[in-house]
Amino acid sequence: MGRDAGRLSLFLLFTPFVLWIGLLIVLPQIGIGYVSLREKIGINEFSFGLKNYADFFNEPIYRNTLLRTAWISILVTALALVIGFPVAYYIAKIAKERSRAALFLMCLIPLWVSDLVRAYGWIVLLRETGVISTVLLRLGIISTPIEMLYNDVTVIIGLVYTVILFMIVPLVSTLQGMDDALLEAGYNLGGSRFTVFRRIIVPYAMPGIVAGCIITFMLTAGSYLTPVLLGGKNSSWFTEQIYNQFITRYNWEAGATFGVLLLLFTSLVVWAGLMLTGQSLATTVAKD
Amino acid sequence: MPSAPHLRWIYRAYVAIFFLYLIAPLIAAGAFAFNDSLFPSLPWRGFTLDWFFSPTEPKLGLLHDSRLLRGMGNSLYIGLLVAALAVAAGTSNAFLFERKQFPFKSTLYILMIVPLVIPGVILGISILVFASMIANFADRQLGLFVTWLRPGIPLIVLGQAAFLTTITSLVISARLKKFDISLEEAALNLGASKLRVLMTVTLPFLFPAIFSAFIVAFLVSFENFNTTLMLVGSDAPLTITMYDRMVKVGSTPVLNAVSVVLMLGSGLLALASVLVQRPSKSA
Amino acid sequence: MSNGAVRDDAPPSTATEGPAMYDLSCSRVTKKFGAFTAVSDVSLDIPSGSFFSILGPSGCGKTTLMRMIAGFETPSEGDIKIKGESVVAVPPNRRNVKMVFQHLALFPMMSVGENIAYGLRCRGESRAEIGKKVAGILDRVGLPGTTDKRIEQLSGGQKQRIAIARCMVLEPDVLLLDEPLGALDLKLREHMKIELKLLQHQFETTFLYITHDQSEALVMSDQVAVMNAGRFEQIGSPKALYDAPVSGFVAGFVGDANCLPGTIADMSGTEARVMLDDGGAVVGTVSDGSTVGDAVELFLRPEALSLRDGEDGMRVAGTVDSLLFNGANSRILVKIDTGQMIEVADPSHTAAMAEGDPVSVSWRPERARVFARRTR
Numbered sequence: 001m002g003r004d005a006g007r008l009s010l011f012l013l014f015t016p017f018v019l020w021i022g023l024l025i026v027l028p029q030i031g032i033g034y035v036s037l038r039e040k041i042g043i044n045e046f047s048f049g050l051k052n053y054a055d056f057f058n059e060p061i062y063r064n065t066l067l068r069t070a071w072i073s074i075l076v077t078a079l080a081l082v083i084g085f086p087v088a089y090y091i092a093k094i095a096k097e098r099s100r101a102a103l104f105l106m107c108l109i110p111l112w113v114s115d116l117v118r119a120y121g122w123i124v125l126l127r128e129t130g131v132i133s134t135v136l137l138r139l140g141i142i143s144t145p146i147e148m149l150y151n152d153v154t155v156i157i158g159l160v161y162t163v164i165l166f167m168i169v170p171l172v173s174t175l176q177g178m179d180d181a182l183l184e185a186g187y188n189l190g191g192s193r194f195t196v197f198r199r200i201i202v203p204y205a206m207p208g209i210v211a212g213c214i215i216t217f218m219l220t221a222g223s224y225l226t227p228v229l230l231g232g233k234n235s236s237w238f239t240e241q242i243y244n245q246f247i248t249r250y251n252w253e254a255g256a257t258f259g260v261l262l263l264l265f266t267s268l269v270v271w272a273g274l275m276l277t278g279q280s281l282a283t284t285v286a287k288d
Numbered sequence: 289m290p291s292a293p294h295l296r297w298i299y300r301a302y303v304a305i306f307f308l309y310l311i312a313p314l315i316a317a318g319a320f321a322f323n324d325s326l327f328p329s330l331p332w333r334g335f336t337l338d339w340f341f342s343p344t345e346p347k348l349g350l351l352h353d354s355r356l357l358r359g360m361g362n363s364l365y366i367g368l369l370v371a372a373l374a375v376a377a378g379t380s381n382a383f384l385f386e387r388k389q390f391p392f393k394s395t396l397y398i399l400m401i402v403p404l405v406i407p408g409v410i411l412g413i414s415i416l417v418f419a420s421m422i423a424n425f426a427d428r429q430l431g432l433f434v435t436w437l438r439p440g441i442p443l444i445v446l447g448q449a450a451f452l453t454t455i456t457s458l459v460i461s462a463r464l465k466k467f468d469i470s471l472e473e474a475a476l477n478l479g480a481s482k483l484r485v486l487m488t489v490t491l492p493f494l495f496p497a498i499f500s501a502f503i504v505a506f507l508v509s510f511e512n513f514n515t516t517l518m519l520v521g522s523d524a525p526l527t528i529t530m531y532d533r534m535v536k537v538g539s540t541p542v543l544n545a546v547s548v549v550l551m552l553g554s555g556l557l558a559l560a561s562v563l564v565q566r567p568s569k570s571a
Numbered sequence: 572m573s574n575g576a577v578r579d580d581a582p583p584s585t586a587t588e589g590p591a592m593y594d595l596s597c598s599r600v601t602k603k604f605g606a607f608t609a610v611s612d613v614s615l616d617i618p619s620g621s622f623f624s625i626l627g628p629s630g631c632g633k634t635t636l637m638r639m640i641a642g643f644e645t646p647s648e649g650d651i652k653i654k655g656e657s658v659v660a661v662p663p664n665r666r667n668v669k670m671v672f673q674h675l676a677l678f679p680m681m682s683v684g685e686n687i688a689y690g691l692r693c694r695g696e697s698r699a700e701i702g703k704k705v706a707g708i709l710d711r712v713g714l715p716g717t718t719d720k721r722i723e724q725l726s727g728g729q730k731q732r733i734a735i736a737r738c739m740v741l742e743p744d745v746l747l748l749d750e751p752l753g754a755l756d757l758k759l760r761e762h763m764k765i766e767l768k769l770l771q772h773q774f775e776t777t778f779l780y781i782t783h784d785q786s787e788a789l790v791m792s793d794q795v796a797v798m799n800a801g802r803f804e805q806i807g808s809p810k811a812l813y814d815a816p817v818s819g820f821v822a823g824f825v826g827d828a829n830c831l832p833g834t835i836a837d838m839s840g841t842e843a844r845v846m847l848d849d850g851g852a853v854v855g856t857v858s859d860g861s862t863v864g865d866a867v868e869l870f871l872r873p874e875a876l877s878l879r880d881g882e883d884g885m886r887v888a889g890t891v892d893s894l895l896f897n898g899a900n901s902r903i904l905v906k907i908d909t910g911q912m913i914e915v916a917d918p919s920h921t922a923a924m925a926e927g928d929p930v931s932v933s934w935r936p937e938r939a940r941v942f943a944r945r946t947r
Contacts, residue, residue: 005482013384016377017400024450025403028414035417083306090303106307112554113314114511116527117547120534121313124320124328124544131316134330161309214405222407224514229534239409239514246413246518256417259410270405473643474676476664478690478741488689492680 029263035256052257062241062258069238070265072152073220076159080167080216081209083160088171088208089201093180104172111165119229122158123149126230150232158230163219167212174208175201210279214270221266238262318551321544328541339545350545359529363510366444366525371505373449375498378456382494385457386464401458403451412518415447440521447515452508456501463497500561507554526550592655594619594777595640595668595745600649602635609635611801612649617745617779617794622771624780624788627798628824633781636798637747640779641670653744664693669738670747674754675730677722683709683733684718690741708740711773727755731763732770739774748780752787764790785825789813797821818859819942822870829871829913832944835863843941845869851909854885855939866944873902873916875938878924884935889913891928894921905932 036053038046056062091103125131126148136142148154182204186196202209227237238258245255274280320328324336326346342349350356385397403411416439423437436442467490475485491498513527520528530543593616602610610632617623625633638644640651642663650657658666669690678686684705691701709715712732717725725733731751738746748767752760768791771778782788788795789809796806797820805817816822823830833847835857843857845867855869889907895914903915903924915932924930 010384010388010390013380013388014390016380017384017396020377020381020450020453021396021399023418024415024446025399025406028411028418029406031418031421032410032414035421086299087303087306090299094299103303103307106310108558109314109555112507112511112558113551114527114554115513116511116530116534117317117550118313120530120543120547121315121317123534124316125313127329129327129329131330161313218405218407222409222514224409224517225531239407242409242413243517246416252417255413259413262407263410266405266407468674468676470672470674470676471678473641473663474670474672475678475689476643477641477668477670478737479664479693480689481664481693484693489678489680 032256032259035252036260038253040253052253053261055254056257056261065236065238065241066261066265068236069221069262070269072156072159073217074269076156076163076220077167077213077217079156079160080164081213084164084167084212085171085209088168088175091168092172092175093178107165107168107172111169115162115223115225118162119158119225122154122161122230126154149230150235152231155227155231155235158226159220159223162223162226163216166215166219170208170211170215171205172208174205174211178204206277207279210273210277213273217269217273218266221262221269314551317544317547319544320541321548323541326540328544339541346540348542350542350549353542355529356526356542356546359524359526362441362523363525363527366441366448367506367509369445370448370452370509371502373445374452374456374505375460375502377449377453378460378501379494379498381453381457382460382464386461401454403454406451408451408512408514409518411450412447412515415443415450415515416518419443419446438521439519441523443519443521444516444525447519448509448512451515452505455508456505459501459504460494460497463494467493496564499564503557503561507557511550511554592619593617593652594654595779596652597636597640598650598652600636600639600646600651602632602639602644603647608801610639610646613798613801613803614649615796615803615806617777620775620777621793622768622778622780622791624782624792624795625798626782626785626788626795626825629783631798632801633798634749637670637749637779637781640745641668641747642666667741667743668745668747669741669743670749671731671734671738671751673749673751675734675751677730677734677737679722681722682718683714683720683722683725686722686733687737687740689737694741704740708736711739712736712770728759728763728766731755732766735767735770739776743776745777745779746774748778750782750784752782752784760787767791789825795825797824799824816858816870816940816942819868819870819945822940822942823868823945827873827914829873829876831869831871831911831913833867833869835861835865835867835941838863842936843867845941847909847911849910851887851907851911853887853939854936855941856937857941859942861941861943867941868944870940870942871913871934872938873914875934876913876915876917877933878903878915878917878920878930879933884933885939886931886933888929888931891924891926891930893926894924896921903930905930907932 037050038048039051041047087107091100091107095103123130127133128145128147128149130148132148133142133145137145178201182200183196186200222239224237224239224243227235228240231237239262242255242258242262245251245258321339322335322337323332324334324338325331338347338349340349341351343352381400385393385400390396419437423434426432426434426437471489471493472485475489476482480488510525511527513531516525516528517531524532526546530546533543596614596616598614600610600613601608613632613636615623625636627633635644639646642658642661646659651659653666653668658668678689681689687705687708688701691704696704705718706715709717712735714729714732714736717729717733722730722733734751735746735748752763752767755763764787767778767780771791780788780791789812792809794806795809795812797804797812799820805812805821807815812821812825816825822828831845831847831853833845833853836844836846836852838844838857841857842854843861843863844852844854846852847869853869857867861867887907887909889905892904892906892912895902895904899918900916901918901921903917903921905913905915907913913932
């Protein structure tokens, strides 16, 4: 029970944490921040400044890509919430005990399937020679095969598909904790279906809604596969820009700048979301 | 709250359509692995297992496709390493945050969660940049070639472990929180040394969580794409190999066969982790 | 009570000569957590083979005291000796005191046999020896053949016995029990009280039992220490505590009592006339240093009261308010004319009474104890 033993074990437990957070998270983030501030003048010669950021804001293509990514991510998050909430409510409150577990598990199955397989599934379904086009052709609804890939609607459908489970799972676990008596009391006190929804269900589910929205938004804004595979060459997705700068053009300074901007932007949206709803990161994302 | 029957039917139909939407791409990806055709598309030309077993072109089956097999081997290797690392660090973090008191604990706890909300692509490039900075420094100042700091399997392992450690820490902490500290005191009281208490009482109690954290970490690592894409060297794991084939070569149903294997594999592993967690819940 | 504990009767003499040999003794033990004093200047000596209880309300410091004896806390001041040797510097896994935890703390991932063998394995005993001892102890606690059962297959009472067996197999100098009956339902608790007492007799080991339930302490113990706010109020046999409490706290905490607050009007010897706060005057015996003019409480055991006519001593008139039937523990609730309600346990009259009957309640002054009023 010695004090020294306590110190030693604290030190031993602290070491992996510091190595992990320090070497794999904090220093690398500082690293890209540093690279984003430098500018190549010659071989191994650099000057420092905000030129990379200035370049970004002066180039409409880059700017628009970020705006487009942001706009689609917010749209996808909203869609996922609107589409997912009734399903989560059904699983948590309406389904019978037995089918509830089965439905919840069914929700989780695609979670375990790689993004790649899921995107591939959509390609098989939607491309010109794909299942849907062929079936419609056979049925005589269309006369020539149609290409359903490589447009924004498809990208959005695919993104919603990819992330909606991360919306439903926290929603279900929050809604399951809600006592049915709350709803009955709401109706009993004369509430209409709408007021009960707005005054009781939504506030109660708020931590789940916030958690779901944060995760969904982060995953969408940071996604790569779905927009690139379903949107094709001209999907103008921000992570694709980062990849191009880094790997294709080998322009690390610009790539790091884009990376910092994406991180700042997503953090800003998450922070704003938390502030607006009065939640904190520890009570939402880390709950499960 | 009783509601009109037709409303209830509409609601049920909505949920049914939703699940159809969930499952359709998976079925599409899986079903065409068994179509006796050179393309993963209709018409249906009959059932075949060629895309798994055929040794000859043009229908080279998965089991004879050396690049895919090598990718699978790499993924397996990476996944096991990452899971082991993340579980070890996660267990240590769980004890740190559940058992110890230290200054700035709540700030550091937030820092522990943060990797979960950093986009994978950024995590990838930041580790790439940082590792290269160190490698360049070693090269220039010390004349050392640190190859493992260049894109390749070691960096992929580090990159994936960076965010998976958060997940394993949270899973194992949740279980440690439920641990009744008097069990440890009872063991001490019965004469066990501290190490023995840890090995015979605390870790066995944590085992279900450690096991499922391992499975989760392995699966997520196996399927990871974003972080890996930025760190990949010459030894590509399966997801990267598949992706290359999808965009560059054009897909043949062998990719569907891979999808089937992946879905089955992860389904079985997920089931295993659920089963291990279950009996412990009653205890 | 200010200074230490009062011992009403000397501990039963043991065979040892010279300085008495105690299995466990604490001298002037104090434990502070920051500014809060959990245990204050507590001394006790427990002779070999006795059943000793510490009785007190929750938060009185009894669990802290027990954790210091087991070694999970270190005393801020004072010394703890086991079999005459100081153990303050000995880590918990090297002390030969074993503990039955409040929620038993049986290891859920081990079988019954593995639980019991745990301590023996830590000692490094041989496999054959362990097997023999485990079977032996299971026989002694009346659960032979349960070695391979899982903990969750056992009933509450069986778990209790396994928790005791797990400690007793190590032949400890002292067995500590931290409210182990708290989690059981009432019927089983009554049964386990007797069983624990029998087990203690059988093993002839010193038991130190902690509880907030006065009936557990009274039924099982040879000696009871009543603890309040970190201090011992009184140490004595259950009978001594019940019949001759030394403070208002003990009188109120041990056994049932009617408590009438008032002020001492005059005294002769130890007999005092108390003016009750709600009106009226009664006579009782002052048992601490209270004197004329002090605010006091008068304690009356229900069974010290009589409804019979012609009884000498103190007498007050009243009416039967209600009958509280509870078999052998039936009571009569009497509203005395000055307004207070008192409970009377007078079995010979219970059957004959009806609500509203006029009665007179009498008691002998020496059975009504007067103490300085407790601070709230």
